[in-house]
Amino acid sequence: MGGWRTPEEVLASPMDPTRSIDILGRLQVRGAVALGAVLASTGLARLIHADLTLPVLVAAVAAGLAWLYPLFRQLRDRYLSLSSDEEEVREVLGDMVSAVWGSVEGIARLDDKGNYLWVNPSYAKMLGFTPEEMKGMPGRPRVHPDDVPRVKETYQQMEETGRASADVTTIRKDDSYLFTRMELAKPLNENARPGFFLFLEDLAESQEIEAALARKSHELVRLNSELEQFAYIAAHDLREPTRKIVSFSALLQTDLGGDLPEAARKDLHFIMDAARRMEQLVHDLLALSRTSRSAMVTETLGLDECVDAALEALALKIEEAGAEIFRDPLPEVEVDRTLITQLYQNLLSNALKFCNAEQPRVHITVERNGQGLVLGVRDNGIGIEPEYAKQIFQPFKRLHGRSEYEGTGIGLAICQKAAERHHGRIWVESEPAKGSHFKFTIGEPGGNP
Incomplete structure (x- = not known):
């Protein structure tokens, strides 16, 4: 990197802290903009060696490795506590070089002619080479011919916007193919040598x-x-x-x-x-x-029609129980008439069945929240323990014996299936002896239960 092959060679070279450039003011971090602020706040950008283009090093790290943000936050904290001692500064720089060199993401620097200046070990390994073999190698032959036009378009976009990416098939040393995501980024230091950075991610896994x-x-x-x-x-x-x-x-x-x-x-x-x-x-x-x-047959209709059909089917039970039925103004929606009628009928039937009050009171509800319409049936029945709120929608799940309440335990499973087929869901809000409020959505879910 910048004339050195290993982190040890970087650390072994003398430094001139008096030479400075301000490159991090323009640094944008891929996936973590805060990283640029972290590095800029350290003042580390004002240290540069004659042979090490630090902007190349820092820009490569900051532009390509958003996942290293926690590491650089630690480095910043360490740097702020440093004295002017050259060894301590070199230690921080060494950590940064090691981070880039040990990255699992492939990182390469190419010149303005598309030839590799350097690559990190991960980049070389993806393509089946060593970093030394790839130095000076032209980059274009390593791309599948069918993807060359896409790479040209990506390069042009990078020239215009500063960075661009594309999914391309690369060619390994053994001529096998590797599907990768390639991101190109221009150096953010105006004094850097011409060319660009290339970040490579293996998409095969x-x-x-x-x-x-x-x-x-x-x-x-x-x-x-x-x-x-x-x-x-x-x-x-x-x-x-x-x-x-x-x-x-x-x-x-x-x-x-x-x-x-x-x-x-x-x-x-x-x-x-x-x-x-x-x-x-x-x-x-x-x-x-x-x-x-059954095949869905959807039509736009007022939900009153479905509720009326359900109430008609339950007319005898309602009369025998002396139940009072209330309803909010119901909207027009696009539904399968048969499924929604069955859903309402099952919920209303349960409201009449699981009631120990002298007079059942059932309220057909409509609510609107920030995400859509929430429909429901509320009763003054026996209620449900919260721990059973999900179990009751399972087929054959009964919370009471047949001697107490008749039924097969399938009614609520039918309700759940009807809601799901309308791309919605159903749930219950209840407490023992305080009644239950069964709610369901049609279309996009209308909030969390």
Whole structure:
């Protein structure tokens, strides 16, 4: 670097602290502008050796290695406490040289003809050379021919703006290819020799990670699809046998009539009750599967239409419970009518079910925050312990026994799937004995729960 090959050679050379230039006032740090201020505040820019173009050294570090900011902050603190002793100043400079020389990022200095003046070991290693081999080597042959026009455009942009970057394929010593991100930067010291800096980042590892993630994601989608298909087929095939069990159990009870012993009557009752629960479970499984598999048919409509349809389906339950239903003015949105109606119906049904008050009070809510629309259903029911706020959206998750509250534990899972298919989410805010407020978004999430 600047005539020396190793940090030790830098430290071994005499210094002339009286020669000074002010280069850091114009220094811009890639990814960490504060680094320029740190170096400028030390006054270190006013020390330069006759053979070491310190602006080259400092600009290379500051322009290319934002991740070294914590190190340079320590160096600044050390430098501010230094005396004028030359050995202490040389120690600080040595740390800086070592940092550049030991960087995992490739750093090179080229002249105005595109020939390498020096490269750090990481740069040379990426291309399969040693730093000594690359000194004086032309840079252009190390770029794939297809990318030469892109490099020319990047160079022109650097001439105009001071820095520019591009993703290019470089050619290693063994003629193998390496996909890299190349950044070109002009020296910020006007007295520096003509040319530019080149920072090189190996993108092969990140590409391999991205490819692995893509494969895993594809595999996960495939497995989820197969699982949904299996659930649908299993539920569909179970529906008919379950119906027959219910039907023939009822016929058996009718045929035997009063001749049926009390013990047998109880046994038959258990059979019919279990069959009805199985029938309801199969029905809910099919509903969950359809929520996941059915094609979305979106239209712009007032949410009042979905709420009205849900209330109509629950009219008998509402009347039996003597519930009061309130609603905020609901907006027009683009949704799948069937899915959102099902979502509201399930939330309203739960609000009626999980209520120990004399009169259920249910409020259909609309809120607007800085990020969008938040819809919801609030009740005066039994509430939920905070630790179960996420678990209740899992299929078959029940917080109460069947003897207390009927159901299969699938309703909220259907609500979650309906919200997710509208690129939204659903959550609950609740405390025991203080009711629950289920909230959901459509489109972009509307804030954190």
